[in-house]
Amino acid sequence: MHIIVNGDRMEVEPTLTLVALLAQLGVSASRVAIEHNGKVIEPDILDSVTLGPSDQLELVHFVGGG
Amino acid sequence: MKALEPLRINGRPFASRLFVGTGKFSSPQVMAEAVTASGTELVTVALRRVDFQAPADRTLSSLDFSRYHLLPNTSGARDAAEAVRIARLSQAASGTNWIKLEVTPDPNYLLPDPVETLSAAQQLVELGFVVLPYINADPVLARRLADVGCATVMPLAAPIGSNRGLLTRDQLRIIIDQATVPVVVDAGLGMPSHAAEAIELGADAVLVNTAIAIADDPVRMARAFKSAVEAAELARLAGPGHQSHQARASSPLTGFLGDEA
Numbered sequence: 001m002h003i004i005v006n007g008d009r010m011e012v013e014p015t016l017t018l019v020a021l022l023a024q025l026g027v028s029a030s031r032v033a034i035e036h037n038g039k040v041i042e043p044d045i046l047d048s049v050t051l052g053p054s055d056q057l058e059l060v061h062f063v064g065g066g
Numbered sequence: 067m068k069a070l071e072p073l074r075i076n077g078r079p080f081a082s083r084l085f086v087g088t089g090k091f092s093s094p095q096v097m098a099e100a101v102t103a104s105g106t107e108l109v110t111v112a113l114r115r116v117d118f119q120a121p122a123d124r125t126l127s128s129l130d131f132s133r134y135h136l137l138p139n140t141s142g143a144r145d146a147a148e149a150v151r152i153a154r155l156s157q158a159a160s161g162t163n164w165i166k167l168e169v170t171p172d173p174n175y176l177l178p179d180p181v182e183t184l185s186a187a188q189q190l191v192e193l194g195f196v197v198l199p200y201i202n203a204d205p206v207l208a209r210r211l212a213d214v215g216c217a218t219v220m221p222l223a224a225p226i227g228s229n230r231g232l233l234t235r236d237q238l239r240i241i242i243d244q245a246t247v248p249v250v251v252d253a254g255l256g257m258p259s260h261a262a263e264a265i266e267l268g269a270d271a272v273l274v275n276t277a278i279a280i281a282d283d284p285v286r287m288a289r290a291f292k293s294a295v296e297a298a299e300l301a302r303l304a305g306p307g308h309q310s311h312q313a314r315a316s317s318p319l320t321g322f323l324g325d326e327a
Contacts, residue, residue, distance in 0.1 A: 006115045033159035040154045062126050065112025065141055066087030066275035
C-alpha cells in the first residue's frame, strides 16, 4: 500500500506498524517525533500504531537552531 | 540601574545569563565545544523533518543533554496553528514542555508576527507549555504576553543573524522597566559588548547564536560572550555611579602648584 512520509509517497507492506517502519527507514525512535494523520504519537505507543493506505506521516527530529 | 535578581524562569534557576543557539555551526564538534565554552545552561534547537539519506543528525548527538536545559523553537511556523503543531511535536520528541515560540513568516527580515505569536502563546499556555515568546521590542505586546502567562519575553535587538547590536535599545529600556517576567534579549547581538550592554540596561539574560557560530573561532567567541555577560552582571552588582552632563573632577581641586596666596 502507499503512504506519504515527509511529503513523499512510499510503498510499504500492508498493516505495517510504526515501529517497523522506523526500523525499515533506519531511524532511531529516540528524539524523533511522529505525527500520524495530523495526530502527535506519543513515543511509548509506537508499536501499537498500525499504518493504513494513504496514511500521512511526519517524522521530525531536533537539529541545530537559534 | 535595575537591581540584579537571581535568574529564575518558571521557577528554574540559571547561573548563566547567556543562552546559546545551536544553529549554523561549521561542525557538530565545534558546536559542542563552543556551547561548553560559553558556560551556558540553556540551548535552543529547531525541529525539522528527518532526512532519510542521513537519518542520524549528528549535530545534536555531540551535545550532552544532561548538562543543558533544552529549549526547542517553533522556527518554520508561519502562523499560530503551525507553532502549536511544532510545539506539540517538540514535546513528544524531547519530553520538555518548554518552548521558544517563534512565528516568523517573512523570510527577508524574519520579524516575528505579533498577532500569531499572541494567539499561539495563549493556546500553548493553556496546553501547559512553558512559553518563551520571541517578539519585536514592542513594550505593549510584551505586557500582553506576560499577562497571558508567558514565562519570559524575548525581544529582539536587531534582525536574526544581522549582528547589528541593540538597534531597539530605547524600546528595550521600556520593556525592561515595565517587565513582570524575565526579559531575554534575543537576536541580532553581534559582539560581546552588545550582550554586555543588554545586561547593563537591565535585561535578565541574552540569547546568542549567529555571532558565536559564524566567528572564525567560535569557541573563543563563546568565551568572549561569557566574559562580557559576567562583566555586566558584576557591574550591576557593584552599584555603578550616575551619569552627568558636566565634569566631576577625578583629581583634587585644591593645593595646586603656583596658586596665589
